[in-house]
Amino acid sequence: MNYPDIFKRGKFSIFVPMIKFWYVDLFNLILDNTDNLEKYLELLWQETKTESGHQWDNPQFFVSNSYGDLFTFNYYKNNLRIWDLHDFIVSHIELTSDKEKNKEILKEAKENMDIYSKGKIHCSDCGKAEEYKNIVSHRYFAGIYCDTCWNTKWKSIEAKENYS
Numbered sequence: 677m678n679y680p681d682i683f684k685r686g687k688f689s690i691f692v693p694m695i696k697f698w699y700v701d702l703f704n705l706i707l708d709n710t711d712n713l714e715k716y717l718e719l720l721w722q723e724t725k726t727e728s729g730h731q732w733d734n735p736q737f738f739v740s741n742s743y744g745d746l747f748t749f750n751y752y753k754n755n756l757r758i759w760d761l762h763d764f765i766v767s768h769i770e771l772t773s774d775k776e777k778n779k780e781i782l783k784e785a786k787e788n789m790d791i792y793s794k795g796k797i798h799c800s801d802c803g804k805a806e807e808y809k810n811i812v813s814h815r816y817f818a819g820i821y822c823d824t825c826w827n828t829k830w831k832s833i834e835a836k837e838n839y840s
């Protein structure tokens with residue numbers, strides 16, 4: 677931690693360190709270290725936290741796709757979850773012990789990010805890809821829903837929530 681004091685408040689940094697991967701590198705890491713990557717990422721975050729003087733345990737992992745869009749992700753128990761920067765889930769895949777099968781599964785995560793970059797997002801219920809701007813208000817916690825699923829099911833569930 678040898679940067680100038682202007683970046684510190686007391687002994688802690690005033691900035692939040694981010695760890696960003698290009699999706700190709702992240703997916704290769706996952707393919708080659710499916711069962712150990714969770715541990716490696718934890719070590720990487722702890723090291724980054726120490727080196728930057730960051731105070732909080734809020735891992736900041738990001739992945740960019742070929743459109744240059746930035747997403748957050750976590751990798752937990754061989755599950756890769758990817759969110760947009762508004763915390764809406766873009767992709768959730770579960771890896772297996774079969775590397776060839778995992779290549780196919782990871783393609784789905786890439787496609788989901790690319791669909792998002794083209795202005796679409798998958799309905800959290802039926803999976804249909806919809807224009808993001810058309811369903812942006814159909815939200816319930818981390819879910820976002822197409823017109824059909826929102827009007828027949830999720831709208832009334834959301835209405836019963838009291839958010840207290």
Ligand SMILES: [Zn+2]
Binds near residue numbers: 799801803823824825
């Ligand atoms: Zn739907």
